[in-house]
């Protein structure tokens with residue numbers, strides 16, 4: 623007989639039935655480091671220099687989550703091994719002058735990762751130890767709690783600054799985290815927030831002054847979540863998230879087509895090209 627949890631899981635996580643072409647575990651492990659602790663795991667993104675979310679990086683994160691869930695891991699701390707950067711978001715080079723096949727795989731893998739992490743049964747804490755723009759902010763918002771290192775880093779959904787539009791499921795995640803009014807304003811302006819500002823609007827939950835404190839606070843935060851009976855905690859999380867998860871699960875193909883068509887427009891390609899140039903010029 624199916625448990626209540628597995629029924630709920632089947633209801634909200636139909637994406638698990640889809641198979642995605644995945645790279646071998648060995649080739650992905652250089653991008654994501656998994657450290658097993660007592661009852662939980664630390665997942666460190668280590669794609670230098672900025673943890674940009676390329677197809678391979680997205681698949682590595684997905685594969686890590688699959689393995690951790692298979693091993694009955696109860697919770698994770700998602701963080702970065704790249705100094706000063708949590709994640710620079712989607713790898714812009716994946717969207718600039720792409721081949722159709724790769725662009726399709728890229729977006730479809732991102733959808734899968736979002737569905738997995740946002741709908742995870744595990745308790746999830748993001749330890750944001752550096753910049754987290756766009757897709758980096760999305761990853762952090764998929765977690766149950768966000769601890770951010772105070773300092774010069776910025777976090778937010780800055781897509782409009784690149785001339786692109788955050789898709790509905792990015793918006794839903796944002797709205798579920800900081801509310802409608804703040805999201806409407808920040809999405810239009812492509813706002814990137816300082817840690818203090820992010821704390822004020824509820825985009826992050828706690829600030830920490832240094833990495834030593836950060837690790838201790840993230841562990842304590844995760845343990846607080848893990849003390850709650852797992853099924854009650856998971857089903858409560860789903861009360862907030864299941865509408866967004868169901869929405870993308872049911873419209874994946876349309877969302878993929880919309881992204882591919884939008885990304886390939888001349889205006890978007892021109893904007894992305896200029897943005898890449900501006901990043902290169904900085905150095």
Ligand SMILES: CC/C=C\C/C=C\C/C=C\CC/C=C/CC(=O)SCCNC(=O)CCNC(=O)[C@H](O)C(C)(C)COP(=O)(O)OP(=O)(O)OC[C@H]1O[C@@H](n2cnc3c(N)ncnc32)[C@H](O)[C@@H]1OP(=O)(O)O
Pocket residue numbers: 671672674706707709710711712713714715753755756757758780781784786787788789880881882884885898901902904905
């Ligand atoms: C009608 C439409 C309806 C619906 C819409 C449908 C579909 C939606 C369509 C599109 C949505 C797509 C969503 C996208 C979300 C994203 O995540 S876009 C990515 C946004 N990311 C950024 O803007 C961050 C850019 N990077 C930075 O600001 C800085 O690099 C950062 C502050 C992170 C770190 O600064 P610093 O330490 O100084 O490092 P550098 O800037 O020197 O960078 C080092 C090298 O890394 C390269 N790089 C940086 N970021 C990226 C990236 N995101 N992708 C690829 N490469 C990146 C940078 O160029 C440097 O490379 P180099 O060493 O010069 O070779």
